[in-house]
Amino acid sequence: MAARRNARPGLWTVRGPMSQRNYWLFATLGLLLPVLAWWALAAAGLVSKLFMPGPADVWARVLKWAGEDNLIGDMFISIYRVTTGWALSAVIALPLGLLIGSFRPVQAMLEPLTDFIRYMPAVAFIPLVMLWVGIDESSKISIIFIGTFFQMVLMVAEDVRRVPVAQVEAAQTMGADRREMLELVLLQSAKPALLDTMRITMGWSWTYLVVAEIVAANSGLGYAILRAQRYLQTDKIFAGIIIIGLIGLITDQLFRFAHRKAFPWMYRKS
């Protein structure tokens, strides 16, 4: 075979490079194609609107929701619940995970326990949460917290454990004490991985939203979806799910942007 004239690796090279322009092209394509397929399927009229409304129906429902049913309010209360539950979980999970990842006794004491609780379904806690916390905002936040926290602790601990031994030992031979070890080495070294963990667990928090809004809610995206189910408003279920997806996509991009801003050294190559 004759060598190709153009020496640049092609688009389909395994782990090949890609220009910014091509990336956006393919990303848009990936998002647009399912919508087009959805639209075509709905327009063909093969499936009843009751089972699958078209994009136009869903869009109309979104406008109606925004106009008459306080969509913005639902969005804000849901974002508030998810973010608070997630942040509360992070505030406890970060120091605890750092300790589990740094000290063997803490690990031995807390990790099996966390593993045990982690497998309990968050939904099953609803009656207990209602009994203990009541039925106001804090109960919804509690459910999201329970769903997120135990996974988050283990991931944080794992991030800290993944700090290269050589970095830890280098600091030890430079005379770092325990506290400096945690503050100046383990935490600093694990930071990028920790931010990624925060990003991923934020996604999990959103998955617990609908569950959390089962508990005596009268607002929120999850609640709206549940009520739409009762009245068989398929288009509203679609709208709610897509809006949650969009919020997730935006949050994820914000986290990635923060990652690039906070850790420029990871993105700088010679």
Next chain:
Amino acid sequence: MDVPEIVSAAATSAAPKVSIRGLSKVFGEGPVATVALENVDLDVGEHSFVTLVGASGCGKSTLLRIIAGLEFHTGGEIVANGKAVTGPGADRAMVFQQYSLFPWLTVAQNIRFSRKLRANKGDFTSAEVEAASGRADTLLNLMGLQASEHAFPNQLSGGMQQRVAIARALMPRPQILLMDEPFGALDAQTREVMHDLIQYVFLLEKSTIVFVTHDVEEAIYLGQRVVVMAPRPGRIDSIYDVPLPLQRSRRCKARIRRHCRCTASRSRSRTTSISLACRRPRLAPSSPTRHRKAPSSCSACSMPAQSP
């Protein structure tokens, strides 16, 4: 303590920086226990360059890590800088094979890390702060890192990264510099440059260096004293004083290489040659118990050595 001084004073000017007696190390317990080191005796004098060489599994890295305090011995005793070793300390700096730099800090910040630790503890006078910043600049210059001062480690080549690691280790003026195959991951040409650099550092800083390598040529070229270790169980096989001046030229290195090649070719097989090349007393052994014959010259490369 005073009586034996009369004898040892003639041999070494001061008490050894590191003194190891009957040291042993066992990993694991019960049936899975493996003996990593057995009955190791070793003295490292002040301002001496000792290289530990041997095949993998001979415990050379374990021995170095025990001196650093990163690993604990299970028998015998070890004294460094006049104190029994119970853990890692700033008096014994260590240079690792790779990945030991802090990637979130710039080159200059990495080098100044030990100073940051001390400043944290508040045991700094203003004069010391002045001196320390001067020292960081000196080390940057010494290692040829001025241009990369504000770069991050992942922007540097492997050789440059090791320069930073060495500078960082030297920063707090450690009594002993421990090096664990620091050039093992570098290409041959970079390694040559690093050899010259570390020799320069050794002469300039008057450091005491313990250097682990699996490369016999490197061990002879750098070391004043070559400690050959053997595996299963890890132990010191023999110790040789290298009869070469402190400052060694590239030409000298070429002769060492030829010498190693010519002795290696005489060994039974290529694979065992590396460990055998130094095991036999071709260079003058320093330990009287292991001394077999007076050194003569190697016929192939005219090195002061003796044939097996």
